[in-house]
Amino acid sequence: MNTINKIITESLLKEKKDNDNRSRESNMIKLFLGIIALAIIVIFLRELKTIFIPLTFAIFLSFMFQPLNRFLCKKKIPIIVNIFLIVIIILILFTVLGTIVYTSVSSFVTDFPKYEKQITTMISGVITTFEIPMEQVTFYLQNKVNWLQMADKLSLSKIVSGTMGNFIDFLIKLLLTVAFMIFIVLERTKMFTSVEKVVSKDDADHFGDVLNNIEKQIKTYVINKTLISLATGIISMFFIAIFRIDFVVMSGLLIFILNYIPNIGSIFASAFPILICFIQYGFSWQLIAISVSLISTQMIMGNIIEPKVMGTGLKLSPLIVLISLIFWYWVWGPVGMILAVPITSAINLILKGIPSMKVVSAVISSD
Numbered sequence: 001m002n003t004i005n006k007i008i009t010e011s012l013l014k015e016k017k018d019n020d021n022r023s024r025e026s027n028m029i030k031l032f033l034g035i036i037a038l039a040i041i042v043i044f045l046r047e048l049k050t051i052f053i054p055l056t057f058a059i060f061l062s063f064m065f066q067p068l069n070r071f072l073c074k075k076k077i078p079i080i081v082n083i084f085l086i087v088i089i090i091l092i093l094f095t096v097l098g099t100i101v102y103t104s105v106s107s108f109v110t111d112f113p114k115y116e117k118q119i120t121t122m123i124s125g126v127i128t129t130f131e132i133p134m135e136q137v138t139f140y141l142q143n144k145v146n147w148l149q150m151a152d153k154l155s156l157s158k159i160v161s162g163t164m165g166n167f168i169d170f171l172i173k174l175l176l177t178v179a180f181m182i183f184i185v186l187e188r189t190k191m192f193t194s195v196e197k198v199v200s201k202d203d204a205d206h207f208g209d210v211l212n213n214i215e216k217q218i219k220t221y222v223i224n225k226t227l228i229s230l231a232t233g234i235i236s237m238f239f240i241a242i243f244r245i246d247f248v249v250m251s252g253l254l255i256f257i258l259n260y261i262p263n264i265g266s267i268f269a270s271a272f273p274i275l276i277c278f279i280q281y282g283f284s285w286q287l288i289a290i291s292v293s294l295i296s297t298q299m300i301m302g303n304i305i306e307p308k309v310m311g312t313g314l315k316l317s318p319l320i321v322l323i324s325l326i327f328w329y330w331v332w333g334p335v336g337m338i339l340a341v342p343i344t345s346a347i348n349l350i351l352k353g354i355p356s357m358k359v360v361s362a363v364i365s366s367d
Contacts, residue, residue, distance in 0.1 A: 046331045053335055054173045058180030060342060061090065062188070063215040064222060069185060083182050090181075094174060104250040214346045221342055224309050229259035232266075232301045236273070239293040243286045245277045261337045262321055266298040316344060320364050 045052050065086045072082045233256035240248045251273040258269035270291075277290045316324075324344040328336030344364065351361040 042331065049332050050173070051176070053332055053339075054176035055180050056339055056343070057177045058184055060218055060222070060339075061177070061181050062184040063218045065089075065181075065185075066188075066215055067219070079186065083185055086185070087178055087182070090178060100249070100253060104247075104253050108247055108250050210349055213349050217345050217349065218342050221345070224306075225260060228301055228306050228309060229256045231305075232256070232259050232297060235297050235301075236270075236294055239290060239297070240273050243277070243290050243293075245273055245286070245290060246280060247273070247276055251276070261334075262325065262341055263318075264325070265337070266302055270294040270298055316341065316348065317364060320344065 068086065069082050072085070073079070233252040236255045237248050237252035240251050245251075254272050255266075255269040258265040261268075273294065274287070274291050277287050281287060321341060321344070324340040325337050328340040328343065330336075332339070348361055348364045351364070352358065
């Protein structure tokens with residue numbers, strides 16, 4: 001009897017061991033396939049960014065305008081009228097922003113040539129201070145620099161054609177974004193109906209809760225970040241105007257836009273007016289004053305005001321935010337850095353609803 005029990009026990013242990021090995025192999029295969037799928041997705045996102053960037057903006061805009069769409073639907077207003085109103089609002093916003101950008105850039109291009117004298121004087125001062133041998137510099141400029149090639153790169157026709165190309169590219173992406181957003185708004189209700197047909201009621205409710213949480217977080221983040229960036233830009237413009245530094249509107253616009261990039265955006269935003277002040281006044285009290293004022297403004301708004309306004313809604317680890325900035329910059333460039341935080345936050349909310357991904361979500365989250 002003991003022999004039979006021993007054989008049965010050994011058989012059960014062997015079967016359990018085989019099952020564990022098969023389970024481990026299955027998990028390894030799933031992990032390997034997941035890594036391959038993730039790599040393929042990243043390659044698609046990077047290579048087809050012309051499509052995916054407008055699509056991502058369209059998704060975020062659909063979340064932003066969903067409360068308005070929901071309100072209009074409750075008032076029994078047709079969906080076509082809702083979409084028309086949303087498109088008009090988007091076009092007005094982009095028109096106002098585009099007008100400000102065009103005016104600022106035109107002012108910068110028109111007024112910057114007057115700094116040539118200051119720049120020349122500064123270069124002469126550097127040459128004199130560091131005793132740079134001008135004979136070698138002249139020889140290098142005359143014999144080593146391909147002036148014809150440089151002139152071709154800096155030709156007016158190429159600059160104009162490049163500017164027009166960028167403008168046309170912007171218009172195409174804007175139209176793509178609006179088109180994507182229209183289809184997303186139209187298909188949103190149908191999507192919920194389709195999901196309810198193929199999953200249980202609990203899963204459908206969970207799916208709706210995830211979308212509602214994403215909508216809430218994106219809306220809260222965009223509104224609060226916009227208000228904070230706008231306040232930072234206005235305060236910075238006040239200091240720039242007080243110290244009589246040129247390109248006030250251009251500087252404020254850069255600060256407003258770059259402030260959307262967490263952590264490092266404010267550094268680059270403050271660099272432009274400080275550099276203009278240095279060219280305009282050199283090493284002076286104005287340079288010290290504007291540097292202290294802008295850096296203090298960024299520190300107060302970024303480290304005191306913003307955490308209180310934002311609260312813990314996004315719940316992202318600072319390290320994950322930094323990694324996401326680097327990753328999305330590699331995938332989509334500067335636009336990716338602006339979208340990095342809301343995209344990572346949305347991914348985190350989706351992962352929280354998947355039992356096998358809760359460990360990953362815990363790593364991403366700051367709580």
